[in-house]
Amino acid sequence: MGEWQPANVFEERLGEALAVGDLVFCLGLLRHAEFVLPITTAAAAGHEPVVWPIEADDERTWLMVYTSIEAMRAGTGGAFQHGRVASLPELAAAWPDLRWGLAINPGLPVHFFLEPGAVARLAVPSLVQDREVEPESGVAIVQKLLRPRDVHAYLADGEFRVSGYCHHALDVAHIATPTVLADALGQSAEEMVTEEGSVVILRWYAVGPDLYRTPYGGVDEETMTAVAGWVIEEPPFIGMGLVPNVGQLIREYKVDGVELPYGAEIYELTIEGVERRRAMYDGDLGRWRVVHDAPVGVPDGRHGSESS
Incomplete structure (x- = not known):
């Protein structure tokens, strides 16, 4: 990977906040950001299905997203040239596994790894948090x-x-x-x-x-614990604070x-x-x-x- 430079003002502010250790400000920026999910050239052309881009380590599986197409290309060493854009609530509505975390800008100096519970609360704040903001x-x-x-x-x-x-x-x-x-x-x-x-x-x-x-939670004890939730419901409950409908943000x-x-x-x-x-x-x-x-x-x- 070559030296990476921020592609926009958002990435500049994110890098500056991270450099001084202001994680609260970083999370505030990420809450309203749009992310690029890497997809293959064949998927971009419609020749194969789009799949969730993931990487795994000893701790957990991580969904990979980037803060710009330039960041994605730099972070993946050019392995991905195409991406699809999604907001944090859109990701939460379609979250594939409550045990997964979110890797933002993996492979770059300005990167974040969010536990699934943090993803849920950033994507879908409570009414109390909405009122405070x-x-x-x-x-x-x-x-x-x-x-x-x-x-x-x-x-x-x-x-x-x-x-x-x-x-x-x-x-x-x-x-x-x-x-x-x-x-x-x-x-x-x-x-x-x-x-x-x-x-x-x-x-x-x-x-x-x-x-x-x-209602942060899951369909069993394991998935409820994964998002630091409090409620267990039968499927199609998604546990991220949204109704179980991928096509809607409710x-x-x-x-x-x-x-x-x-x-x-x-x-x-x-x-x-x-x-x-x-x-x-x-x-x-x-x-x-x-x-x-x-x-x-x-x-x-x-x-x-x-x-x-």
């Missing part, structure tokens, strides 16, 4: 699909708590088709879609972000009996792609109020009028 972003809005048979528990029985998995509403704001939404969340359309072709969405402000735990959270805040809402997303608010939770009275809204276009929890 961007305090002006306000309280996150989360939501959860309700099975048609579960709606009765809220509207008729007055249920005001929620358990299980919910997801960041912002990450699915672009999806306006009930079956596509269910599929994006890795949920069964047969179970979630009503006879009319709609889905029912429970949406609320995530007050108390520490109650919304990012953050999910696990809650246990969280009390819904005042103003929580139940929406119907129709087969025509129209959202209608159906009910709002009145925390002062401890009951749901049925509402009759015109269609809404922005799921921000502030539209419509109510009737008792």
